[in-house]
Amino acid sequence: MSDQSPISSVNDFVVRFANVNGSGSASANEMFARSILRHGVPVSPRNVFPSNIQGLPTWYEVRVTEAGHLGARGGIDMMVAMNPQTWDKDVASIEPGGYLFYDSTKPMPTSKFRADITVIGVPLTAITNSTYTDPRQRQLFKNIIYLGAMCALLDMDPKIVEQLIAEQYKGKEKLLSSNIHALHLGRDWALQNLKCPIGLRVKKADKVGDRIFMEGNSAAALGAVYGGATVCAWYPITPSSSVAEAFTSHCKKLRHDPETGKAKYAIVQGEDELASIGMVIGASWNGARAFTATSGPGISLMTEFIGLSYFAEIPGVIMNIQRAGPSTGMPTRTQQCDIIACAYASHGDTKHILLFPEDPAEAFEFAAQSFDLAERLQTMIFLMLDLDIGMNHRLCRPLKWDDARQYDRGKVMTAEMLDEPGRDFGRYLDVDGDGIPYRTYPGTHPTKGSFFTRGTSRDRYARYSEDGAVYADNMQRLVRKFETAQDMVPRPLQANAAKPTKCGVIYFGSTSPAMDEAIGLLEAKGHHLDRLRIRAFPFHSSVASFIADHDFVYVVEQNRDGQLRQLIVNENGIDPVRLVPILHYDGSPITARFIANSIADHQDHLKVTPLRKVKS
Amino acid sequence: MTYIAKPKFQHPGLPKNDLGFTHRDYEGKVSTLCAGCGHDSITASIIEACYELSIEPHRVAKISGIGCSSKTPDYFLGNSHGFNSVHGRMPSVLTGANLANRDLIYLGVSGDGDSASIGFGQFAHSIRRGVNMTYIVENNGVYGLTKGQFSATADRGSKSKKGVMNTDNAIDLVAIALQLGASFVARSFSGDKTQLVPLIAAAIRHKGASFIDVISPCVAFNNHAGSTKSFDYVREHNDAVNRLDVISGRDPITVDYAPGTVQVVEQHDGTRLALRKIDADYDAHDRLAAMTFLQKHAAKGQVVTGLLYVDPDAEDMHAHLDTVEMPLNRLEAGELCPGTSALEKINASLR
Numbered sequence: 001m002s003d004q005s006p007i008s009s010v011n012d013f014v015v016r017f018a019n020v021n022g023s024g025s026a027s028a029n030e031m032f033a034r035s036i037l038r039h040g041v042p043v044s045p046r047n048v049f050p051s052n053i054q055g056l057p058t059w060y061e062v063r064v065t066e067a068g069h070l071g072a073r074g075g076i077d078m079m080v081a082m083n084p085q086t087w088d089k090d091v092a093s094i095e096p097g098g099y100l101f102y103d104s105t106k107p108m109p110t111s112k113f114r115a116d117i118t119v120i121g122v123p124l125t126a127i128t129n130s131t132y133t134d135p136r137q138r139q140l141f142k143n144i145i146y147l148g149a150m151c152a153l154l155d156m157d158p159k160i161v162e163q164l165i166a167e168q169y170k171g172k173e174k175l176l177s178s179n180i181h182a183l184h185l186g187r188d189w190a191l192q193n194l195k196c197p198i199g200l201r202v203k204k205a206d207k208v209g210d211r212i213f214m215e216g217n218s219a220a221a222l223g224a225v226y227g228g229a230t231v232c233a234w235y236p237i238t239p240s241s242s243v244a245e246a247f248t249s250h251c252k253k254l255r256h257d258p259e260t261g262k263a264k265y266a267i268v269q270g271e272d273e274l275a276s277i278g279m280v281i282g283a284s285w286n287g288a289r290a291f292t293a294t295s296g297p298g299i300s301l302m303t304e305f306i307g308l309s310y311f312a313e314i315p316g317v318i319m320n321i322q323r324a325g326p327s328t329g330m331p332t333r334t335q336q337c338d339i340i341a342c343a344y345a346s347h348g349d350t351k352h353i354l355l356f357p358e359d360p361a362e363a364f365e366f367a368a369q370s371f372d373l374a375e376r377l378q379t380m381i382f383l384m385l386d387l388d389i390g391m392n393h394r395l396c397r398p399l400k401w402d403d404a405r406q407y408d409r410g411k412v413m414t415a416e417m418l419d420e421p422g423r424d425f426g427r428y429l430d431v432d433g434d435g436i437p438y439r440t441y442p443g444t445h446p447t448k449g450s451f452f453t454r455g456t457s458r459d460r461y462a463r464y465s466e467d468g469a470v471y472a473d474n475m476q477r478l479v480r481k482f483e484t485a486q487d488m489v490p491r492p493l494q495a496n497a498a499k500p501t502k503c504g505v506i507y508f509g510s511t512s513p514a515m516d517e518a519i520g521l522l523e524a525k526g527h528h529l530d531r532l533r534i535r536a537f538p539f540h541s542s543v544a545s546f547i548a549d550h551d552f553v554y555v556v557e558q559n560r561d562g563q564l565r566q567l568i569v570n571e572n573g574i575d576p577v578r579l580v581p582i583l584h585y586d587g588s589p590i591t592a593r594f595i596a597n598s599i600a601d602h603q604d605h606l607k608v609t610p611l612r613k614v615k616s
Numbered sequence: 617m618t619y620i621a622k623p624k625f626q627h628p629g630l631p632k633n634d635l636g637f638t639h640r641d642y643e644g645k646v647s648t649l650c651a652g653c654g655h656d657s658i659t660a661s662i663i664e665a666c667y668e669l670s671i672e673p674h675r676v677a678k679i680s681g682i683g684c685s686s687k688t689p690d691y692f693l694g695n696s697h698g699f700n701s702v703h704g705r706m707p708s709v710l711t712g713a714n715l716a717n718r719d720l721i722y723l724g725v726s727g728d729g730d731s732a733s734i735g736f737g738q739f740a741h742s743i744r745r746g747v748n749m750t751y752i753v754e755n756n757g758v759y760g761l762t763k764g765q766f767s768a769t770a771d772r773g774s775k776s777k778k779g780v781m782n783t784d785n786a787i788d789l790v791a792i793a794l795q796l797g798a799s800f801v802a803r804s805f806s807g808d809k810t811q812l813v814p815l816i817a818a819a820i821r822h823k824g825a826s827f828i829d830v831i832s833p834c835v836a837f838n839n840h841a842g843s844t845k846s847f848d849y850v851r852e853h854n855d856a857v858n859r860l861d862v863i864s865g866r867d868p869i870t871v872d873y874a875p876g877t878v879q880v881v882e883q884h885d886g887t888r889l890a891l892r893k894i895d896a897d898y899d900a901h902d903r904l905a906a907m908t909f910l911q912k913h914a915a916k917g918q919v920v921t922g923l924l925y926v927d928p929d930a931e932d933m934h935a936h937l938d939t940v941e942m943p944l945n946r947l948e949a950g951e952l953c954p955g956t957s958a959l960e961k962i963n964a965s966l967r
Contacts, residue, residue, distance in 0.1 A: 037967075212966035222962070228952040230944040231715045233708075254954040262940040264947055266715040271741040275708040278701070278738070282712025285699060286677070286720075287945035290712065304702055398963040403956050407949050441945065442677045442697035442713070443720050450674060452690055454700040464690075 004116040007097040008199035011041045011066035013077040015150075015200075018090045020083050022054030028143035029060040031164055032150060033393065036064055037213060038160045040205040044070040044513070046392050046589060051238065051331045057086045066207050070359075070395060071514030072388075072589040078200055080146060087112065099198055101150070120194060122149045127185055141182040148186025155197035157204070158187060212360075212398050216389035217293075219360035219399070220319055221246035223367025224291055225254055228407050229317070231290035232267045233279035235298065238331045239387040240321035243293035244269075273298040277305040277318070284315040285453060287412070287441035289371045291317035296325045296338050299345065306380055307346025308455045310478070313428070313437070315374035315381075315410070318342075319367070322386040324587045333587025334387035336509055339563035342382045343537055349475065351482050353489060354382045354537040358512035359389060361396040362535075366490065368401075375410035377485050378439060386558070388510040388589040411438045418448040427451040427462040428474060435481030482538055489536035492543055497528035504550035505599070506543075506579075508534040508564060510589065511556055517592035518599070525596075527603050529554070537567065544572045547579070554599055556582040558590050634670035642666045642673055644694040648687070654806035654832030655684060655754045659691045661809050662723070662752075665816035666693065676721045677713055681706040681735060684761055685727030685754035685832075693723075704735025707742030707751070711933070714747050717943040718934050721820060722749040729759050732768040732787045739789070743796040743825050748932035750819040750826045753789055754806070756834040757845040764837035775842030788914065790924065793827040794907050799930030800826035801906065802923045805854060806833070811921060818923065824930030831919060855918040900926050 007013070015032075019025035026047075033045040044063040050056040063073050078099040081090045094100060096116045102108070104121025113119050128142045151158055162180055169176035190196055221243050224232070234244040248267055255264045270276035276292045283290035294302070299320055309316050324330035325337050342354055355370060357363040363385055370381040413425055418440070425448065428437050437460075440449035451462040457474065459465045497519075507515045512533060522529060532546045532553075547553050547568070555565040562581035569576050582598045584590040630638040642663040647656050666673065673695040680686035682703035689698040701709045710724045724742075731739040731753050742751070757770040764777050768787045775781055793801045800822040804812040812830065819826035833839045839846045844853075899905060906925040913920045940947075 208967075210963075210967075212963050214966050226953050226959070228947075228949060230947060230952065231712060233712065233715075254958060255952070257940055260940065261938075263938050264940050264944070264951060266934075266937050266939055266944060268711070268715065268745070268937075270708070271737055274705060275711075275738055275741060278705045278708025279712030279715065281701075282679070282699075282709035282714075283716040283944075284712075285709070286713040286716035288716030290716070305705070308702055399959050401953075401956050401959050405949075440697070441717075443675050443717065446672060446674045447695055450695050450697050452698040452700065455702065456700070 004097045006099070006118045006199045007077050007095065009077070010201045010203050011064055011205060013064050013200045014073055014075060015062045015064070015078045015080065016076045016090075016093075017060040017062075017080040018083045018086050019058050019060065020085070021050060021052050021056045021058040023082075023143070024140045025058075025082065025143045026060065027168075028147045029062075030393070031161065031168070032147055033062045034213065035151075035156060035161045035164050036062070036202055037208055037395070038164065039157065039202050040208050041066050041202060042068045042070065042207055042211075042395050044072070044395065046072060046388070048588075049332050057083050064202065066205050068207060068395075069513065069517040069592065071512075071517055072591045074591040074593045080150070082146070091117075099200065101146070101153070118198065120153065120198070122146065122186070122189060122194075124149075124186075127189060131182075131185060141178070144179055144182035145186035148183040148188075149190040149194075150186075151183070152187045152190035152196045153194065153198050153200075155201045155203070158183070208395065210398055211395050213393050213395055214360040215242070215246075215391060215393055216357070216360045216363045216385050217242040217321060217391060218246040218250075219364040220293075220357075220367040220383060220385060220390075222250050222399070223364040224317075224371070225250045226364070226401055227289065227368035227371040229289045229291050229371060230265050231279065231283040231288045232265070232292070233270050233276040233283075233290065234267075234292050235270050235273045235276050235294065237273075237295045237298050239323055239391045240293040240295045240298070240319065242391065243319050243321065247293075273301040274305065277302040277316070280316045280318075281305055281309055281314050284374070285442075289315075289317075289375070289407075291319060291371075293319040293321065295321050295323050295331075296341070297328065299338055299341055303346045306352065307348060307350055309380040310346065310350045310352065311348070312453050312455055313378040313439070314453070315371075315378050317367075317370045317374050317381050317383065319383045319385065321390040322384065324585070330587045332387070334510070334589055335558050335585060335587065336384075336386055336511070337559040337563065337585070338384070339537075339557075339559070339567060340561075342384065343567055351538070352380055352382055353377065353485055354384050355490065356384050356508040356535050356537075357389065358509060358533065358535075359394050359396045361399060363389060364399045366535075369490070372408040373485075373488060376408050376488065377436065377481060378410060379481070384509060386510050411436055413438045413440050413444070413449055415445040415449075418445050425449050426460045428458065428477070429460045430477050430480070433480075434484040435477045435479070436484060437477075486538045486540055489538065489540070491540050492535055492546070493533045494530065494542070494546065495533075496530045498523065499528045501528040501530055502551040503528070503603070504530045504532060504546060504553040505556060505582075506532050506534060506546070506553055506564070506568070507556040511558060511595075514590045514592045514595055515556060518595035521592055521596035522599055525600055527600055529599070534564065537571075539568065539571060543568065544574070547572070547574055552578050552580055554580045554582050554602070556584075556590070556595055558584050560585045633667055635672060637667065637670070637673070639663065639667050641695070642693055644689070644691040647691045649684060650836050652835040653684070654756065654830075654834070655688050656691070657806040657809065658752065658754050658812070658830050658832055659688050661806075661812040661816055663692050664809070664813045665820065668813070669817050669820060671721060671820070675719075676723055677710075678723045678725060679706050679710045679713060680725040681727070681730035683727040683730050683759070684756075684834075685725055686730060688754070689723070689725050704730050704733070705738055706730065707735065707738035707747075710749055711742050711745065711747050714749065714933065716945045718748070718939070718941075719943050722747070723820075724749050724751040726751070726753050728753060728755045728757055728767040728769040728789075732789055736768070736787070740792065740796055743793055743798045743827060745933050746797070746799065746825050746931060746936060748823055748825070748934070750816065750822075750828070752816070753827075753829050754832045755789070755829050755845070756832050757786075757843070758834050758837045760834050760837055771844040774844045775840075777837050777840055779842075788910070789827070790829045791907065791910055791914075793829075794903060794910070794925055797825075798827045798925075799824035799927040800923075801925045802827070803829045803831070803919070803921050805831045805919070805921055808854075808856075808921070811856065815923060818926075822926065822928075822930070824927070824932050853917060853919050854921055855913055856921045900924065903927075
């Protein structure tokens with residue numbers, strides 16, 4: 001061993017499990033994360049997985065963080081190396097003084113280890129094979145055995161893990177007892193043969209509170225249930241498929257007529273993304289609340305229909321779970337890279353409304369709200385999640401709903417309204433000056449209110465027209481409507497530094513927890529920043545005033561080209577020099593360390609030593 | 617698309633249907649298609665069929681894609697909502713609309729370019745889902761609006777107006793619809809109103825995916841010697857399989873009764889289709905036989921018209937999805953939103 005002392009930390013470390021895809025490790029790893037939560041200690045787990053079904057490497061990283069920093073931290077304090085394919089890289093990635101946990105059944109040459117880490121060998125295969133004969137059982141219980149060993153090494157309360165296993169296998173007594181047996185096999189071996197606990201420890205705390213542990217995709221799908229969506233049309237694409245799957249399972253529990261058992265929703269798996277968005281538009285045109293879930297390539301395919309939605313003014317909701325592009329890109333890695341593609345989707349002059357939730361709780365709220373916005377504004381709403389929020393469990397505040405809340409169905413003229421004396425119905429008539437016209441649902445009235453919906457130019461009464469002035473009048477009204485949207489979408493949230501500062505930072509979406517943590521790191525280095533979290537496009541006027549109030553503003557995003565920054569410059573006429581891009585785009589979630597280092601570097605460069613001081 | 621409104625004047629003595637509507641109540645705007653276009657005859661047949669069925673005009677949703685045929689929904693049922701959507705995408709828009717409200721009548725109007733080329737996939741998938749609709753393809757084998765290019769239904773060996781020979785094989789939408797499980801499949805000719813009107817009426821009454829391919833000559837680009845979709849060619853090669861009649865508890869629609877036997881088909885809603893066969897051994901309930909029959913005549917260069925196949929017990933997409941009877945677009949927050957107590961349980965399960 002070198003003189004590097006082992007890392008010692010209570011409730012603040014990162015454990016990474018290196019596994020083989022399809023080996024059944026996911027549920028054991030998730031149980032590890034959940035059991036730490038049950039100790040009252042916040043965790044932030046992340047799946048790092050390949051675009052593959054079986055055989056390729058996969059990792060599960062758990063950040064244990066009593067301080068509640070839920071962003072990725074970077075660096076690994078303990079590696080549970082269960083995959084020989086990635087051994088060298090996995091061992092190399094451990095922080096100096098960190099720990100390596102491995103299956104010591106077969107002896108490893110010392111050259112495969114490092115001198116500056118603590119190596120913990122547990123003969124997992126030997127223990128497993130001496131207990132189980134069935135190959136599938138051997139594979140699955142091996143995962144629970146290492147969970148048991150980890151339990152001893154990290155000083156976790158075995159009663160808590162037992163309780164979780166009991167909840168998971170409720171009603172399946174045989175599975176329950178065999179899992180608990182496997183847990184103790186691993187734990188007992190570690191207690192008898194190893195020095196337990198190691199320097200990393202889990203200690204009971206009270207830092208979780210009433211928070212829930214949920215994936216963003218499931219939360220967004222539940223938001224769609226609460227928001228009254230009745231039609232979901234979708235096409236499978238990573239990382240969005242679990243939105244439609246979660247919507248299906250939520251609806252099965254929450255949306256069947258108690259008497260007839262019939263479904264109060266319709267879910268159709270389309271033949272492609274074009275059909276999915278076509279069904280959404282058809283259903284919304286006909287007065288149902290409809291949505292699709294997709295990712296970048298799907299957005300590209302949907303753009304013609306998105307333009308129709310904009311121009312013919314048909315509501316709809318697209319949940320875009322972003323992944324690294326362009327083209328097929330890195331389908332299982334995260335990015336915030338479709339901002340421009342969604343904001344200006346489709347040919348001709350178009351602009352669309354984007355919502356940027358930061359976590360599952362906001363994904364739930366914004367998803368429900370997006371249906372109100374879509375029907376109020378009669379246009380497509382994009383709910384912009386990403387893989388990091390969508391496919392990872394995230395600790396967040398409990399979901400809330402107000403039972404007094406009514407759906408805003410927007411400006412819809414009923415048969416009674418059409419019959420009012422003097423009532424003039426023009427589908428594209430701006431009666432209220434907010435750019436939003438009235439619509440009617442098909443089948444409303446025998447003789448009044450019907451109109452022909454089309455993607456071609458038309459006048460205020462929906463009559464075909466190629467008159468330039470008529471066309472321009474309509475396009476200007478669409479701009480007015482977009483301005484109206486500014487005050488309806490979620491506003492940016494501002495948090496000021498402890499000390500007055502002329503530096504600001506703008507960020508959005510899944511960057512949120514890393515940004516919050518980075519602020520603390522920067523303050524410790526003497527850098528103070530006011531911060532503004534943008535939650536929607538079109539930008540509220542407070543975005544421009546925030547920029548005006550600061551000498552320069554960092555814009556932190558997870559894409560190469562600074563897409564949000566471009567959008568701010570473009571839409572608000574801001575001098576680009578005043579917006580400094582901080583860009584992370586390697587497909588991993590952004591970390592506080594990255595943000596803090598990038599901003600600190602930039603700040604240090606700004607500290608120009610005055611010439612006369614040098615002379616003296 | 618037309619911007620010419622038809623005058624509202626109508627003769628007081630015009631005959632009325634059961635609901636008190638006259639023919640004029642089923643009309644739309646003045647067509648802007650070429651004089652003599654087969655599509656206008658189809659429009660007239662749709663108007664006639666809806667009048668005869670005493671459909672409330674506003675209970676129909678007419679949806680189309682892009683092209684000459686897709687313009688026609690503006691020329692009939694002026695009191696219905698219409699949707700001229702995106703090229704080749706009528707089927708998905710119609711499917712979505714149908715999901716939202718199962719109570720309306722859905723009329724999908726498309727062309728051969730719209731359904732056999734750009735929209736071939738959507739055509740196929742809407743049929744295999746069993747969407748309750750009447751899907752009419754106004755088939756002229758040519759792209760009219762872009763001045764006469766071949767479409768995918770143009771027969772191999774046929775010539776364009778410019779004299780270019782089509783070397784690609786033709787897609788027969790009727791054969792595909794049969795293979796995909798459409799529960800009502802027919803073909804007709806725009807010039808044969810006596811056959812087409814009852815076919816449309818029967819298709820509207822049918823609960824399930826009804827598909828009618830209507831050969832509709834393009835007077836501008838595909839009505840010349842060498843075309844296999846011209847008026848003259850189709851008239852000479854037309855081989856009608858049957859005649860049918862819709863009885864919906866009122867006087868039958870008059871058709872040009874041809875000699876032969878009558879086969880009565882009872883549908884779910886109680887209306888009956890009376891099939892008048894020309895071929896004594898033709899059975900419109902046999903899907904496999906229909907496919908063979910079609911192919912046998914196609915090999916002889918004959919266009920088979922009439923009702924080729926119907927499954928009166930067909931189930932539609934809503935039956936497959938087991939949706940509530942109430943249209944989804946009429947469900948209110950009270951029925952859709954599970955509320956706070958359910959959410960608290962969900963929160964508790966996530967700790």
